[in-house]
Amino acid sequence: MRFKTVILLAVLAFCAIxxxxxxxxxxASANITGNFQLQSTxxxxxxxxxxxxxxxxxxxxxxxxxxxxxxxxxFTTFTQYYHPSDExxxxxxxxxxVALVYAFKTDEARTRPFVEAGxxxxxxxxxxxxxxxxxxxxxxxxxxxxxxxxxxxxxHWSVRLGIRALVYKPPSFNIALxxxxxxxxxxxxxxxxxxxx
Numbered sequence: 001m002r003f004k005t006v007i008l009l010a011v012l013a014f015c016a017i018x019x020x021x022x023x024x025x026x027x028a029s030a031n032i033t034g035n036f037q038l039q040s041t042x043x044x045x046x047x048x049x050x051x052x053x054x055x056x057x058x059x060x061x062x063x064x065x066x067x068x069x070x071x072x073x074x075f076t077t078f079t080q081y082y083h084p085s086d087e088x089x090x091x092x093x094x095x096x097x098v099a100l101v102y103a104f105k106t107d108e109a110r111t112r113p114f115v116e117a118g119x120x121x122x123x124x125x126x127x128x129x130x131x132x133x134x135x136x137x138x139x140x141x142x143x144x145x146x147x148x149x150x151x152x153x154x155x156h157w158s159v160r161l162g163i164r165a166l167v168y169k170p171p172s173f174n175i176a177l178x179x180x181x182x183x184x185x186x187x188x189x190x191x192x193x194x195x196x197x
Contacts, residue, residue, distance in 0.1 A: 025107065027068075029160050031056040031192025035076040035093075040170050040184035045082065047170040047180045052078040054093075056190055060101060068101040070116060074188075079130060080170070085177040090130025094123040095166065097144050113149040116164070120144065122186075124171045135173030142168040146188075156196050164188040 033056045037049035054076030060068040074095035081088050099118025105111070122142050126135045148162020165185045172178040 025062040025196055027060040027062070027194050027196045029058055029192050029194035031058075031160060031190040033074060033076065033188045033190040035078060035186060035188055037078070037170070037186040038184050040180050040182050042180045042182040044084070045178065045180050047178070047184070048081045048083070050078045050081075052076045056095075056188070056192070062107070065106050066103050068103070070099045070101050070118070072097045072099070072120075077127070080178075082178045087132040087175065087178060088130070089124075089132065089135045089171070089173045089178070090127040091124040091171070091173075092127060094125070095142075096120045096123070097142065097166070099144055099146075110152045111149055112152075114147070116144070116146045116148075118144045122166060122168055124173065126173060135175055138171045138173055140168040140171055142166045148190075150194055158194045158196070160190075160192050160194045162190055164190070
């Protein structure tokens, strides 16, 4: 009986997809970011990072007038400095996140403010020439929150402006002296263009 119920629900969901997708919209954007990881101190260890610029790409799937799912990938490079060990780790940093986005106005509005919340991972890959030897690649889990707005310039194109914060544990690159057992935000202001299709 339970198996038949599951099959029936699956068939109904499959039949509903065409009607649901007719109301959905996809939107892709390319953005330039600032990347500002704030200083963090714990148990006598301080992690301070340089500020940098980066690139962020994302795609949204709108499943309701005001709600969208968003997947984001981003890249930047900056250096972490640790005290009192005086070690440093320059790293290529790759971000992968998913979020739920809520727009405060419908798609017909010229200006659409939005908020987003979600999570994902930040992958730190050391650059040998700018790092103290011994560090290794590390993945940190991150929470995400942000605000922004789209300003429509045509039926398909918008300018996007916003700010996000990724909250994660600073990377130690698997070096015990660099371990900071607290969390820190990386603030990401961004500007870019979005295309709706």
